[in-house]
Amino acid sequence: MNNLRHLFYAVIACAFSLVVLVSSTQATIDNSPASSTSEEGACLTSISTNSSNMLYSIILPTYNERENLPIMTQLIHDTFTDAKLNYEIVVVDDNSPDKTLNVAQSLQSIFGKDHIKIVSRAAKLGLGSAYSAGLKVSSGQRIILMDADLSHHPKFIPEMIAVMDSTTKKVDIVSGTRYSRGGGVAGWDTYRKLTSCGANFLAKFLLATGGASDLTGSFRLYERYALEQILPQVKQKGYAFQMEIIVRAHKSGMKIGDVPITLSIAFMERVNSEQMKLSCI
């Protein structure tokens, strides 16, 4: 009787290890056509539009960014002019009490309507919907999502574009990562680093993310079709929003690239410090 039971357990153990192996090999077979079609799609866009003629849309959701927005705009303008790339900035303002909207309008008169587009919303409606609203107005084939508070420096955008243009490994999303060599943060205390690393470790352990190294970062370059596909599905808010994008992208067979970035917090902590602590880890 005892032997029989022992045999039974051994069979269960073997069966399950088989299930793991078989379904994983099947999955790789199943996934290869899906990923190759997305690669084809990506190749088509890069062939049909020369990357130097391509328009890059930068969506900047703002709330009380009156001081940061002009500087951000100037930095973006300089970066893209130096790299000889076309850009448009889409400012999505949620009725900021500090009249960020007026600042955006005067920037529009300086840089031109083709460089700066404005979406003005009646109330704070959340980051996800701000990106959707910005995406609708934008017309670039590639979209950059970043924070308008100067914590993300536009100088990394050309590096991200270079990764996306690379023909050796076609990627649909390029994520700025603080964890790689060359990346990092300025002025974070150990506690905050611990929160960030802990959250990223937990997410990477529990979720399938395809090896993206910074899941909670919010500085990323997307192919337009990638963002159009994923954004409507995302339900989470705050840093979990950024995680969900990566998880969903990975699930639908998209490839994710990495570029090391450094994070500065020159102005960030002063404005909305409570909210920043939550949304930026």
Added chain:
Amino acid sequence: MGLLRRIDPQMTGLLRYQLFLSIGILFIGLWKASITRLATIQKTLSTSIDPSTTKILVIYLPIWAIILLGIYALSSVLYKVATFGDCPEAAVELSGQIEEAKQKLTKQGFKF
């Protein structure tokens, strides 16, 4: 995790809970088997490990596994924190560029 990635490099094949479930059941099966065959294990290890120690090792196997997992998690998070790049020079560079940008904007007629 490295092993898992080798089995399924993309990690898209199984949903994560299915993966955890199969590993868990595999583990429970092995554990139960080694409890029922405790005497055999004790006999084979008796030259190097005391039978009572073997008994403790086998019976509390899930606890050892959890402790090992905890050590792995803690050490990898602490390693990440220790190697987290600090870049005060980025903040310095930025504050210089902020001044530059302000001058450019003022030149173009922007009022701060």
